[in-house]
Amino acid sequence: MQTFIQELQGNFFLRSPKQTTPTLLYYVVRINNKKVRLATGVKVYPQHWNKREQKAIISSQHPKLTRINNEIVNEKIDEYLKRFSQFKDYLCNNPAEITNCGDLLKSFIYNKMSENCIGYLRKRKDEDKTISEGTKKDYKSALDNLERFCTQDNAVNKFNDFTKKYIKNYYNYLLSIDDNPRTKDGKLSVSYVNKQISQLWNMLNKYAVENELMDYSILLEWQNRGAWEKKDKTKNNEKGIALRDDEIIKLWEYWFHIDNQNDKDILATFLLECLTGQRFSDIEKITDNLDTIHSTTTIQLTQQKTGKTIKVGIIFELAKTILKQYENQMPQSFTNDHSNKRMKVIGKAAGILGQETITRHSGNDTHVQSIKKQRYELLSQHTGRRTFITLLALREWSANRIKQYSGHSEIEMVERYTKIRDGVQYEIFHNAIKNNPAQILRYVDEDENKKLFGEQELKQPLYHYPTNDERFQNEIQEAKEVLAMFNVPASKFVGLSDIDELRSMMYGIEHQLLNVIEDRKLIKAIFNNADKSLEEKANELHELYLSCKDMR
Structure with a gap:
């Protein structure tokens, strides 16, 4: 039987x-x-696919990100065509393997294509916009x-090599490591x-199985690892602390003594x-949709990790104080690593002291190690989330109520973040309320403060930000003039002295303006001009409003 290998052809399909x-x-x-179907691992919008040319369409009319995505598709196509050509050359020189050429093609394309599985996973990880x-x-x-691990005679040629047996060997290898430079004993916890x-399971599922480069049945073999995975004996005493009320207030007091603006911004972000x-x-999203109605300021955002949208009120007065200090804008942002390093330095300088015992279970050890550390050494960006949940737990909030604010989907996760190890912490908290209430964070809601502090007369805490501060009197008056200029009923604002609520009403004017001024950028340019007063902005907006209205 004659076979003409070079005449083999392939086509790309959606x-x-x-x-x-x-x-x-x-x-x-x-x-x-027989048809051999090969997954490329890339995606394209059907309307961007040129079936005749067998290419993704690259057009200057497309957004930049679309062009980048389509270029990735075309690069993948070129790689497949190159590998397919090499496959045909190989068969021409090895005709005895023609009978098994279907499996050979898959092996040839995938093994050569991805160069190595780890390289493929790295590329997918870097391109992933959802994490x-x-x-x-x-x-x-x-x-x-x-x-x-792979460099030590444990190389994999394809994703289906990640079997349960392979993973168990890899797991034991990790436990045997004794030369890790980042730990004192050289072992991994x-x-x-x-x-x-x-x-690794998550990556293989998301990047290999989803793109049909790996059989899901192989991944399922080691999804449940309870029978052979080692139990961490320190699980209930995880590394990490929650700050007390007085420590948060101490950090905010220290904020006023910091000369470096970067450190001030890092600390303000941490406190928020x-x-x-x-x-x-x-x-960074908490100021995107700030809204104040009847003196209640709310935050609305979609959490990146879970995609869950939450809308909650600001609980603590100090949070409003910090936001007012930054004129309801977020401080400058820095990387997680840099912020964590600086917070340890800031915490030490601010006086976040006290010794903590951290337990560590590492390698193949059967015993648990105890390590002494100062509290400031344990500060990190994740301390904030632990602190918030613990503060509310001390105030006897239920886990179900707390998760509405934190965005957790499971009550178990809220309980895991609660850093209350014994009843002594409750005793310390309640003694502070009685004997030193100025060092306890105030609620925004005065009724909640009365429940917390009882009938005792409270002195204004150091962080209190009076609503009648002279700094805001001019802005309050100007805001009312702007609202009157745009025909907002006087009954809605004449008696208000809460600048947050007035600002919220001010930005509500945008909807009225957009009905006449089609170009939103013109409105934003005026609103966001920090060099002009509210009165100047209002006059400029009013002139723009009238000129656009006359043109309609």
């Missing part, structure tokens, strides 16, 4: 050509009257450890090792995490 969202691209080759920078950092660490396996319970990846 998995779902009629859908409106990005769909997977496949390469299909007919060999020995936080913290998760990317964790994934990178997991891949670095896996790569080290059990919790870290367990997390490495969990992260402590007082709102939002993750480092979400904290």
Whole structure:
């Protein structure tokens, strides 16, 4: 029988050509009257696919991100075509393997295509827009450890090589490491090792299985690892602390003594995490949709990690104070690593002292180590979330109520973040309320303060920010003049002295303006001009409003 290998052809097809969202691209080759379908691992919008040219469309009319995504698709197509050509050359020189050429093609394309599985996972991780920078950092660490294991005669040629047996060997290898430069004993903690396996499972599921480069049945074999995964004996005493009320107030007092603006911004951001319970990846969003109605200021945001949208009121007065200090804008942001390093320095300078005992279970050790550290050494951006939940737990909030503010989906996670180890912490908290109430964080809601402090007469705490401060009197008056200029009923604002609520009403004018002024950028340019007073902004907006209205 004659066979003409060089005449073999393949075509690219969309998995779902009629859908409106990005769909997977496949390469299909007919060999020995059988179709061989090869997953490319890339996606494209069906309307951007040129079936005749077998390319993703690159157009200057497309947004930059779309062009970048389509360029990635075309690069993948070129790589497949190159590998397919090499495959045909190989068969021409090895005709005895033609009978098994379907499996050979898959092996040839995938093994050569991805160069190595770890390289493929790294690329997918870097391109993933749905995960936080913290998760990317964790994934990178997991891949670095896996790569080290692979170089010691444990290489994988394809994703289906990640079997249960392979993973168990890898797990035992991680537990045996004794030369890690980042730990005193050179060993990896059990919790870290367990997390490495969990992260690898997540990556394989998301990047390999989803793109049909790995059989899900193989991944399922080691999804449940309870039978052979080592239990971390320190699980209930995890590294990390929650700050007390007086420590938060102490940090805010220290804020006024910091000369370096970067450190002031890092500290202010950290305190807002402590007082709102939002993750480092979400904290910058808290001012995006601030709204004040009847003196209640609310935060609305969509959390990056879970995609969950929350809308909650600001609980602590100090959070409003900090936001007012920054004119309801977030402080300058810095990377997680830099912020963590600086917070340890800031915490020490501010006087966050006291010794903590941290337990560590590492490697193949059967015993748990105890390590003494100062409280400031344990400060990190995640301390904020622990602190917020613990502050509310001390105030006897239920876990179910707390999770409405933190955004956790499970009550168990709220309980895990609560850093109350014994009844002594409740006793300390309640004694402080009785004997030193100025060192206890105040609620925004005065009724809640009365429940917390009882009938005792309270002195204004150091962080209190009076609503009748002279700093805001001019702005309050100007805001009322602007509202009157745009025909807002006087009954809605004439008796108000809360600048937050007046600001909220001011920005509500935008909807009225947009009905006449079509270009939103013109409105934003005036509103965001920090060099002009509210009165000047109002006059400029009013003139723009009238001129656009006359043109309609």
